[in-house]
Amino acid sequence: MCGQKVIDLPQRSRDNHLTVVNDHKVYDLTDFARFHPGGSEILYNHRGQDISELMKSDRFHRHSQTAFQILDKYYVGNYHGRPTNVDNDGDRPENQWTIKNKHKKNEYQFNWDEPILSQLDQLGDYYFEWVHQPEEHYIRLFKSDILECLSKSPWWLVPLIWVPITCLSLYYSYQNISTQTEILHLPFAENGFEVKRRYLLWIYILGILQWTWLEYVIHRWIFHLKPINSSPVFVRLHFLLHGQHHKAPMDQSRLVFPPVPAFLFALIIYNVLRFMFPVGVTQSLFAGIVFGYLTYDLIHYYLHHGSPAMPYFKELKHYHMLHHYAHHHKGFGISSKLWDYPFRTLISTQTKNRLE
Structure with missing residues (x-):
């Protein structure tokens, strides 16, 4: 894990950060909490916990592909400990977003600092699907x-x-x-x-x-x-x-x-x-x-x-x-x-x- 930061999860959570673990990676969701579709209180209820099963298992709450895409943006480091609430009895399916979208990941390249309207032509038939995959960007529409x-x-x-x-x-x-x-x-x-x-x-x-x-x-x-x-x-x-x-x-x-x-x-x-x-x-x-x-x-x-x-x-x-x-x-x-x-x-x- 050379070059990757190892996070002290308990200490970070005590420092008023809303941190969670997913697949041994730590995510700081402090800034995202108010945007969470289910409300911020759900995230705070799982503060400092491993949410791998909750994110991917049908027994809990299988999240959409977009959820995994958004989660990746709040990655802050790796966790090598073992949170007390990890469920070791169930299987952990792979990240569904990675499986279904890896062939499209680099197919379309957008410069978000430039006007987006002039870049939409490259999408073709994929536009309607693309536009309903939310991202955390500030959009510029016009050059003027x-x-x-x-x-x-x-x-x-x-x-x-x-x-x-x-x-x-x-x-x-x-x-x-x-x-x-x-x-x-x-x-x-x-x-x-x-x-x-x-x-x-x-x-x-x-x-x-x-x-x-x-x-x-x-x-x-x-x-x-x-x-x-x-x-x-x-x-x-x-x-x-x-x-x-x-x-x-x-x-x-x-x-x-x-x-x-x-x-x-x-x-x-x-x-x-x-x-x-x-x-x-x-x-x-x-x-x-x-x-x-x-x-x-x-x-x-x-x-x-x-x-x-x-x-x-x-x-x-x-x-x-x-x-x-x-x-x-x-x-x-x-x-x-x-x-x-x-x-x-x-x-x-x-x-x-x-x-x-």
Whole structure:
């Protein structure tokens, strides 16, 4: 073992490091703990222990190929001792990620310091599989510093921009309905339905509920639409819209939607609503949708970079991490699982217990 560092595991664990052993190698997971799909407390429960069986055996919890890939990045040295909890009765299968991926390991070379969009062409038919294998990288999309800046957004920019827009939409909706008669043409109302000011709150709430539906539709049928691999335009568009987030889910600067594309989506939604409804109703519905969107974006950020204590958000974090690290074809609900139930894309309890 010449040239390889031997770690004093008990001492390192006492020094406030979250260290574990896997196949006689020591990994320091201190910085990774808050990103762990099952929550940081699970890792801390195994602090200083050998997790070889837990990682690879069906008797415990077989982890995905991506889990082994991520684990390798936290390697700090070798351990030549013998942790007290090592199970010597069971077989230790080989590292499944190494077996299944060794033929692809050096097939694609990316320079992560250069714009990634221009490097995607080399992937060809392998793109959709590659983009759903998360890595810990900070992604650069564009060569232009201006475009690169516009492609990123801090989380606090979401409420800063969209809370005032929500309030203004509600204000103008109230003003319009107060000064003119607005009629909704509904199937059950032969002469139409007159909208009163007292209905605005309910229309606003309906807009929030409408967002939950839009969230699911956009996430499942737009963001997760498999692009035509032979078309560089479609591949790059997919990567811009959502692929970058699945490839680098820990990149804080790319977790909330940047203002420019968000404004474009908002403009489309507003004009569709305006085509269907009177102006006051449209503004109230739009306010609800915008509020639903900003809530979703903040929850999404919190699920990735927060450490939830409330059971609802703790479970939601686990659920969303499963979508990223094991089951990208399911679990499209982010702020809630509401629409995963009727569309049968719920990540079930049985699925959760085995991450393959």
